[in-house]
Amino acid sequence: MNVLDTLQRPLRNLRVSVTDRCNLRCAYCMPEEQYKWLPKRSILSFEEIARVVGVFTSLGVDKVRITGGEPLLRRELANLLRLLAANPKLADLALTTNGVLLVEQARELREAGLKRVTVSLDTLSPETFRALARRDDLGRVLAGIQAARDAGFPELKLDAVMIKGANDGELCDLLEYAKSVGAELRYIEYMDVGGATRWRPEHVLSRAKMLERLAQHYGRIEPVREVSTAPAERFRLPDGTVFGIIASTTSPFCRSCDRSRLTADGMWYRCLYATVGINLRDVLRSDASETEFAELIASSWRSRADRGAEARLAELSRGASAGREKLAQNPHLEMHKRGG
Numbered sequence: 001m002n003v004l005d006t007l008q009r010p011l012r013n014l015r016v017s018v019t020d021r022c023n024l025r026c027a028y029c030m031p032e033e034q035y036k037w038l039p040k041r042s043i044l045s046f047e048e049i050a051r052v053v054g055v056f057t058s059l060g061v062d063k064v065r066i067t068g069g070e071p072l073l074r075r076e077l078a079n080l081l082r083l084l085a086a087n088p089k090l091a092d093l094a095l096t097t098n099g100v101l102l103v104e105q106a107r108e109l110r111e112a113g114l115k116r117v118t119v120s121l122d123t124l125s126p127e128t129f130r131a132l133a134r135r136d137d138l139g140r141v142l143a144g145i146q147a148a149r150d151a152g153f154p155e156l157k158l159d160a161v162m163i164k165g166a167n168d169g170e171l172c173d174l175l176e177y178a179k180s181v182g183a184e185l186r187y188i189e190y191m192d193v194g195g196a197t198r199w200r201p202e203h204v205l206s207r208a209k210m211l212e213r214l215a216q217h218y219g220r221i222e223p224v225r226e227v228s229t230a231p232a233e234r235f236r237l238p239d240g241t242v243f244g245i246i247a248s249t250t251s252p253f254c255r256s257c258d259r260s261r262l263t264a265d266g267m268w269y270r271c272l273y274a275t276v277g278i279n280l281r282d283v284l285r286s287d288a289s290e291t292e293f294a295e296l297i298a299s300s301w302r303s304r305a306d307r308g309a310e311a312r313l314a315e316l317s318r319g320a321s322a323g324r325e326k327l328a329q330n331p332h333l334e335m336h337k338r339g340g
Contacts, residue, residue: 001058001059001060002060003059003060003298003301003302004301004302005270005301005302005303005304005305006302006303006304006305007255007304007305007307009255009256009257009258009304010060010258011056011059011060011061011258011260011297011298011301012060012061012062012063012229012258013061013063013064013065013229013258013259013260014053014056014061014063014064014065014259014260014261014262015064015065015067015259015260015261015262015339016049016053016064016065016066016067016261016262016339017067017068017069017071017261017262017263017264017337017338017339018049018066018067018068018069018071018074018077018080018264019043019068019069019070019071019073019074019264020037020038020068020069020263020264020334020336020337021037021068021069021070021073021336022068022069022070022073022098022336023070023073023098023100023101023135023137024070024098024100024133024134024135024137025133025134025135026098026120026122026132026133026134026161027131027132027133027134027163027166027198028132028161028163028190028191028199029194029335029336030334030336031198035334035336038263038264038265038337039265042265042266042281043264043265044264044265044266044281044284046076046079046080046083047083048266048281048284048285049080049083049084049262050080050083050084050087051284052262052266052280052284053084053087053090054087055290055293055294055297056297057087057089057090058089058290058294059294059297059298059301061089061090062089062090062091062092063090063091063092063094064084064090064092064093064094065094065095065096065339066080066081066093066094066095066096066114067095067096067261067339068097068264068336068339069264069336069337069339070097070098070100070101071095071096071097072097072100072101072102072105073101077105077109078105078108078109078111078112079112081093081109081112081113081114082112082113084113085112085113085114086113092115092116093113093114093115093116094114094115094116094117094118095109095114095116095117095118096117096118096119096120096159096339097117097118097119097120097144098119098120098133098141099119099120099121099140099141099142099144099145099148100135100137100140100141100144101140101144102117102119102141102143102144102145102147102148103140103143103144103147106144106147106148106150106151106153107147107150107151109151110151110152110153114153115153115154115155116153116154116155116156116157117148117153117155117156117157118156118157118158118159118186119141119144119145119148119156119157119158119159119183120158120159120160120161121141121142121145121158121159121160121174121177122160122161122162122163122167123138123160123167123170123174124138124170124173124174124177125138125167125170126138126139128166128167128170129141131166132163132166132167145158145181145183146181149181149182149183155184156181156182156183156184157183157184157185157186158174158177158178158183158184158185158186159186159188159246160174160185160186160187160188161188161189161190161191162187162188162189162190162205162210163190163203163204163205164190164202164203164204164205165203166203168205171187171210171213171214171217172213172214172217172218174187175214175241175243178243179241184242184243184244185243185244186232186243186244186245186246187207187210187243187244187245187246188245188246188248189204189205189206189207189245189246189247189248189249189250190203190204190205190249191248191249192249192312193272193273193335194272194333194334194335194336194338204249204250206247206249206250207233207245207247207250207251208250210245211235211245214237218237218238218239219237219238220238221235221236221237221238222235222236223235223236224236224242229256229257229258230244231246231248231253231257231259232244232245232246233245233246233247248309249309249313250313252307252309252310252312252313253309254306254307254308254309254310255307255310257271259272260301261338261339262280262339263277263332263337263338263339264337265281266279266280266281266282266284267279267280267281267332267338268280268297268300269332269338270300270301270304270306271304271306271307271308272308272309272338273306273308273309273311273312274306274308275333277332277338278296278300280293280296280297283296
């Protein structure tokens with residue numbers, strides 16, 4: 001089944017948050033001191049998540065990424081992966097993590113059926129890590145990356161949010177590190193979404209500027225020609241090294257976006273910038289049939305016209321997309337609640 005929205009974008013890629021908790025406090029995601037957490041009773045069980053994913057895969061979704069918060073904080077996460085990996089319609093099962101707990105869990109996750117891992121790594125400097133994440137866990141993150149490699153994941157990616165004045169001097173260092181561990185690095189433009197209450201345009205290191213700096217160091221950089229709905233544009237260095245840039249802030253890819261997001265408490269968002277979600281938890285816990293459940297999702301997707309990043313780019317005066325008061329009124333706007 002191929003469900004298309006108003007711009008003919010397919011329902012294909014689902015990101016599933018399993019917790020809104022995180023063990024870091026990164027400046028671009030959770031810069032405030034206090035947060036309102038989701039009640040435990042509202043959090044979907046693993047069996048409920050597997051059922052929801054089953055409905056989505058019946059409608060054409062074949063890619064699922066587990067997110068958070070920090071997903072490895074969810075106890076016995078491998079049990080969920082086993083449930084999802086048993087779904088024959090699911091072609092790709094991936095996970096994004098900050099890597100702090102990866103040493104302890106990498107091998108079990110791989111054995112449970114996880115196919116791909118992406119680790120957030122914004123810096124190689126302990127001092128910069130402490131400033132950005134307000135924790136001293138860089139060593140654990142680096143050990144977690146090695147553990148993922150040792151566990152035999154066929155594809156390992158590193159995500160680095162680049163912020164002017166914070167870590168933009170590490171463009172080449174991060175790329176060299178990624179090469180040394182056999183990972184593909186993806187630079188991410190600093191985004192004005194969710195809990196990024198301190199976002200300002202002048203803090204954004206654009207894709208154009210990244211490519212300019214990298215070319216000054218490495219020489220001619222060629223784009224990788226491929227047909228893909230992945231968020232990253234990929235490029236190749238003269239030595240063959242491939243890296244990606246996710247330029248959602250300066251060059252949105254809304255018109256090809258096939259992603260939607262399920263929060264840990266069952267709210268479904270059809271756009272990262274969406275302010276209104278659809279409560280699937282209540283439907284899940286009602287006496288609705290699978291057919292009724294599927295039709296709710298399908299009809300909602302067919303009406304989708306979201307182009308959140310494009311709308312933000314068009315704004316003449318641009319600051320953080322949500323301030324403290326707005327986030328307090330609607331905590332689901334937080335990135336750590338709806339997943340990245």
